[in-house]
Amino acid sequence: MIAKRRVAAVGYGLTRFGKREGGLRDLAAEAGKATIESVPRLDRKEIQGFFLTTTDGEPYLTASVAENLGLRPKLSSKVENLCASGGMGITIGYAAIASGLLDTCMILGAEKMSHLRSAPPMEWDFTRGGIMPPAVWGAIYARKHMQEFGTKEEDLALVSVKNHRNSSMNPFAHFQKPVTISEVMSSKPIVTPLKLFDCSAKTDGAAGVILAGEELARKFTDSPVWIAGTGQSSTGATFGNVNPDYTTWPAVKLASRDAYDSSSLLPKDMDVAELHDAFTINEIIEYEDMGFVKKGKGAEFIRDGQSEIGGRIAVNTNGGLIGAGHPIGATGIAQSVEVIQQLRNEAGKRQVKGARNGIILNLSASVSTASVIVYSDRK
Amino acid sequence: MIAKRRVAAVGYGLTRFGKREGGLRDLAAEAGKATIESVPRLDRKEIQGFFLTTTDGEPYLTASVAENLGLRPKLSSKVENLCASGGMGITIGYAAIASGLLDTCMILGAEKMSHLRSAPPMEWDFTRGGIMPPAVWGAIYARKHMQEFGTKEEDLALVSVKNHRNSSMNPFAHFQKPVTISEVMSSKPIVTPLKLFDCSAKTDGAAGVILAGEELARKFTDSPVWIAGTGQSSTGATFGNVNPDYTTWPAVKLASRDAYDSSSLLPKDMDVAELHDAFTINEIIEYEDMGFVKKGKGAEFIRDGQSEIGGRIAVNTNGGLIGAGHPIGATGIAQSVEVIQQLRNEAGKRQVKGARNGIILNLSASVSTASVIVYSDRK
Numbered sequence: 001m002i003a004k005r006r007v008a009a010v011g012y013g014l015t016r017f018g019k020r021e022g023g024l025r026d027l028a029a030e031a032g033k034a035t036i037e038s039v040p041r042l043d044r045k046e047i048q049g050f051f052l053t054t055t056d057g058e059p060y061l062t063a064s065v066a067e068n069l070g071l072r073p074k075l076s077s078k079v080e081n082l083c084a085s086g087g088m089g090i091t092i093g094y095a096a097i098a099s100g101l102l103d104t105c106m107i108l109g110a111e112k113m114s115h116l117r118s119a120p121p122m123e124w125d126f127t128r129g130g131i132m133p134p135a136v137w138g139a140i141y142a143r144k145h146m147q148e149f150g151t152k153e154e155d156l157a158l159v160s161v162k163n164h165r166n167s168s169m170n171p172f173a174h175f176q177k178p179v180t181i182s183e184v185m186s187s188k189p190i191v192t193p194l195k196l197f198d199c200s201a202k203t204d205g206a207a208g209v210i211l212a213g214e215e216l217a218r219k220f221t222d223s224p225v226w227i228a229g230t231g232q233s234s235t236g237a238t239f240g241n242v243n244p245d246y247t248t249w250p251a252v253k254l255a256s257r258d259a260y261d262s263s264s265l266l267p268k269d270m271d272v273a274e275l276h277d278a279f280t281i282n283e284i285i286e287y288e289d290m291g292f293v294k295k296g297k298g299a300e301f302i303r304d305g306q307s308e309i310g311g312r313i314a315v316n317t318n319g320g321l322i323g324a325g326h327p328i329g330a331t332g333i334a335q336s337v338e339v340i341q342q343l344r345n346e347a348g349k350r351q352v353k354g355a356r357n358g359i360i361l362n363l364s365a366s367v368s369t370a371s372v373i374v375y376s377d378r379k
Numbered sequence: 380m381i382a383k384r385r386v387a388a389v390g391y392g393l394t395r396f397g398k399r400e401g402g403l404r405d406l407a408a409e410a411g412k413a414t415i416e417s418v419p420r421l422d423r424k425e426i427q428g429f430f431l432t433t434t435d436g437e438p439y440l441t442a443s444v445a446e447n448l449g450l451r452p453k454l455s456s457k458v459e460n461l462c463a464s465g466g467m468g469i470t471i472g473y474a475a476i477a478s479g480l481l482d483t484c485m486i487l488g489a490e491k492m493s494h495l496r497s498a499p500p501m502e503w504d505f506t507r508g509g510i511m512p513p514a515v516w517g518a519i520y521a522r523k524h525m526q527e528f529g530t531k532e533e534d535l536a537l538v539s540v541k542n543h544r545n546s547s548m549n550p551f552a553h554f555q556k557p558v559t560i561s562e563v564m565s566s567k568p569i570v571t572p573l574k575l576f577d578c579s580a581k582t583d584g585a586a587g588v589i590l591a592g593e594e595l596a597r598k599f600t601d602s603p604v605w606i607a608g609t610g611q612s613s614t615g616a617t618f619g620n621v622n623p624d625y626t627t628w629p630a631v632k633l634a635s636r637d638a639y640d641s642s643s644l645l646p647k648d649m650d651v652a653e654l655h656d657a658f659t660i661n662e663i664i665e666y667e668d669m670g671f672v673k674k675g676k677g678a679e680f681i682r683d684g685q686s687e688i689g690g691r692i693a694v695n696t697n698g699g700l701i702g703a704g705h706p707i708g709a710t711g712i713a714q715s716v717e718v719i720q721q722l723r724n725e726a727g728k729r730q731v732k733g734a735r736n737g738i739i740l741n742l743s744a745s746v747s748t749a750s751v752i753v754y755s756d757r758k
Contacts, residue, residue, distance in 0.1 A: 004478055005478075025503075060616060062460060063461070063748055066613060072614060075470060076611070077464070081441060095480045095481075099383055101383075101470070234453070237443045364442065368442060
């Protein structure tokens, strides 16, 4: 690791998440325009890098979206890593600026879930047997955590209740209404012990951020949010290979360790965190593997209200994937937008007072790939 | 632009190009294995970055290919920019290492053209009218160049003859036989003045490179090839918007200017060049817009044998897209592999004596996006 140029987020934008009319280009244009307009001191023609993060398979979509937005980028490409596309895209933009290759870069995530082809995206993963839906691995991880550490279905439900409460304060979220524990517990069984409200839903949406090099950041905004550190890990691709212990996720541990190390910050320094709650059990295991609590103590963290707004580390203040929605390729960008808003004191009703450091965890496919980014209001 | 860590290519690998059995994963595995084995001093588990460049739309293909190859990357993603995917992918890998985020990175391009969906990839480009095949824009550019500068169909044919001669010396090339001018001139008309042998063909293939940071490069190889500079430009996405003068291509001029500037090298310093000869006219216009000759003098450059092996700048020594083949997302990687081979004196029968500096130009979609990389055997 060598000395690096610092990089800051200087702007952000979102579409409303949910079932949306129009196509992916419309969503991308809406979020792209909002992102560009959030930095009025930056001429869109001066945005040097442009990465579109999406699982949409159409070739040359990036240039098409860039042209629609009036961009004239140098380095540009689609970046795809399934549900972790957004986190990887921001990391690539960060590297391009830190290296000196670019001064500014926009990363835009967009997904129109109803446009996804009908075939399951991981039909090659024979280690799943014939059972492809992601809720199956979610349920296996949940059952094992319950057996091993005494985690209860009610603990999972608490995650859903918290995240729906947070999303009810987020005007961009897919789900706008709080839910009660009994509503979660009595919701439709998906794969036992996971019920409907334990699962993230198909969501259309788009989100963008603009990054800039350190000498320029304050020219573009009075409140830059710095990328303090990053970490990534891909331990494999197939369910059967990546997490032999089920309740410990090596990709998350490796990526978060690198992110903490490179940021010189510790889990206890985090005020806010956007964790990848594809299922409620994820958030509980992630409390542990991100170092917020010891292994096996994740359920206590939610029971004791430590991940609430006002708790020790406010987790998924935007509602997370369960409350705000999970537009696959845009999720890592939306997570970053939430942390940036929190650190700029722009999160409205869900603002965490005095938030100065935040972290995102963005995952792919049965937790085989993880991308972690630490943000700070301090350079 | 700030001071940067230098980055070198330390290994490379290819599949044979052409009509190939098997799927994209097979091609990727074959080239990936060859690439990894070209650097015996590097354990594959130590490869920290992995980018798959392809237009294949399948999500999470990158992790799947990485798992097949036994990689455990940190930063990884698919990188897609249509025909310029390869050049952009190498540039992203370069930036990730130059920034200090990674020490090593593999970029693997793979394309199974017969797997491409049947719909034209740019059906949204209404500025093309109903006329979608790329040969239409190739023909328009050719006609205008002929009108304006007196370029002749025979000049176009000379490019095809040269590139087929070169590919006949490249055991990995799709087309293994030389062709004569009269064979080119009498080949099947595609879009006048372009004939069959003026056009690149659908080709299956894969190619890989491994990059490393400067302190490590000589640990992995005795003959590192340095990335001396890069440039990229995307002037739009649609045919009607990007090249109003037809015979001058702004994306190529902008990208090559940045590449020369960042490398402190000039066109005259280049010994070898891999240019994007989707059509023969491309190579002639590219001689001009890459600064090898003045505007309008491209035909003279080929007529005078200046782009032959042994000429002033040997162009498309591997056969180019026309002779070696154009497996879209792998093309920029294969171009780089050829330049690396030349600078390592490993190009066999087509070796350019004493080659020390080389350049690639990798384009997308009616020359709306360009990626240029300058390589040198000197740090």
